[in-house]
Amino acid sequence: MKILRSNDYRRMPWKNGGGETVEIAVSPERAPLSDFDWRISMATVASNGHFSTFPGIDRTLSILEGPGMTLAIEGRQPKLLTAADAPLTFPADVPTSARLSDGPVTDLNVMTRRHTLKHRVRRLRVEGSQTVVSHAREFVLFCHRGSVALTTGGVSATLHALDAAVLVQPGSVTLSAEIASDAFLIELSPS
Incomplete structure (x- = not known):
């Protein structure tokens, strides 16, 4: 189990230069945007615009904060994505743009x-x-709100808001929270 604390995350510009992303985790470690196997990040979208394209990459987007945005993904009907919706998966190499509903949003991006x-x-x-x-093969638990304790194979850790844990072939993990907490489970497997 590898614990990732939010104050250690790497900040970097978007590939298209339109904003800033906070890289939670990437594999291989410190891989550039052109050569990762998987990548998990957060970004604040403050204006309408086009998404960066990533050839050969699949992406899942979830809204963490804010009123939501409508995604125009080539070949699909426009889709309003809010914090109440299930994560949305789509190819990162097709033209995609976003129109904010009513102000900025923060999203969780898995590729x-x-x-x-x-x-x-x-x-x-x-x-x-x-x-x-x-x-x-691997999974990442990302604590969105509150605090989540996790235990696997006799090892325990507590994640606070925006912290994450990377586990390799965990099998089963026990999660617990004293007060209701929100998290995302990101499962990564060979295709």
């Missing part, structure tokens, strides 16, 4: 190299104790 890996992103509400079973 994997299409012919190498696949990913799945789930929102979790953690209250009390629950066990999560995964057959993924």
